[in-house]
Amino acid sequence: MGGQIVDATVVEARRPRLTKDEKQTLRDGGTPEGWSKARTRQIDREGRWTLNRGRKARLPEGGAPRQAVAEIAVPVFGYKNHLGIDRAHGFIRRFAVTDAARHDGGQLGAVLDPVNTGSGVWADTAYRSKANLELLDWRGLRPEFQRAKPRGRPMPAHIACGNATSARVRGLVEHVFATEKRRMGLVIRCIGLARATARITLANLAYNMRRLVWVEGQAVPA
Numbered sequence: 001m002g003g004q005i006v007d008a009t010v011v012e013a014r015r016p017r018l019t020k021d022e023k024q025t026l027r028d029g030g031t032p033e034g035w036s037k038a039r040t041r042q043i044d045r046e047g048r049w050t051l052n053r054g055r056k057a058r059l060p061e062g063g064a065p066r067q068a069v070a071e072i073a074v075p076v077f078g079y080k081n082h083l084g085i086d087r088a089h090g091f092i093r094r095f096a097v098t099d100a101a102r103h104d105g106g107q108l109g110a111v112l113d114p115v116n117t118g119s120g121v122w123a124d125t126a127y128r129s130k131a132n133l134e135l136l137d138w139r140g141l142r143p144e145f146q147r148a149k150p151r152g153r154p155m156p157a158h159i160a161c162g163n164a165t166s167a168r169v170r171g172l173v174e175h176v177f178a179t180e181k182r183r184m185g186l187v188i189r190c191i192g193l194a195r196a197t198a199r200i201t202l203a204n205l206a207y208n209m210r211r212l213v214w215v216e217g218q219a220v221p222a
Contacts, residue, residue, distance in 0.1 A: 003120030013078035013188035048101035
């Protein structure tokens with residue numbers, strides 16, 4: 001299957017409108033004082049907040065070439081769709097659903113496909129950790145993880161080149177997320193992890209069906 005690619009994306013859910021004290025009470029596992037049964041059922045206790053980080057180009061002054069970029073972080077509430085696809089065909093082979101605050105790299109073992117005979121595993125910098133590297137070594141797999149920029153220093157040329165090479169393969173998984181969110185309109189409108197898992201599972205199955213139709217269409221002679 002040519003190896004596998006793993007990544008995760010946040011699937012937004014309905015944001016709860018809570019006070020600071022109510023949030024703290026829920027974090028401690030309790031129920032805020034004065035809440036009715038109806039109010040308790042309407043608030044998603046299992047979704048979590050996270051920061052969706054991205055980069056936005058900073059416009060130059062005086063028509064100079066665009067150089068500096070500023071990182072922006074947008075708070076998002078919901079769940080995460082962790083998945084692994086095969087490099088050869090792009091089908092979702094394994095996936096896991098967690099709250100949005102879970103770290104991407106912590107779910108690597110859940111999304112690795114034991115049937116995939118390819119040794120390469122492509123992922124972004126979030127998956128590069130000692131535990132994950134040991135896991136891949138134990139399974140006889142080869143990590144093709146991107147490397148983070150050294151803090152306070154420019155990115156070495158050889159690491160930037162290696163990251164660009166890995167990104168050309170790793171970027172294929174972004175097509176899955178784009179299809180589910182843009183074309184299929186994937187959001188979580190239900191309450192709780194169990195229902196969110198069912199919703200994301202159906203979206204992943206629907207994506208595989210769409211992908212299968214496309215792959216079979218490519219094999220049909222003109």
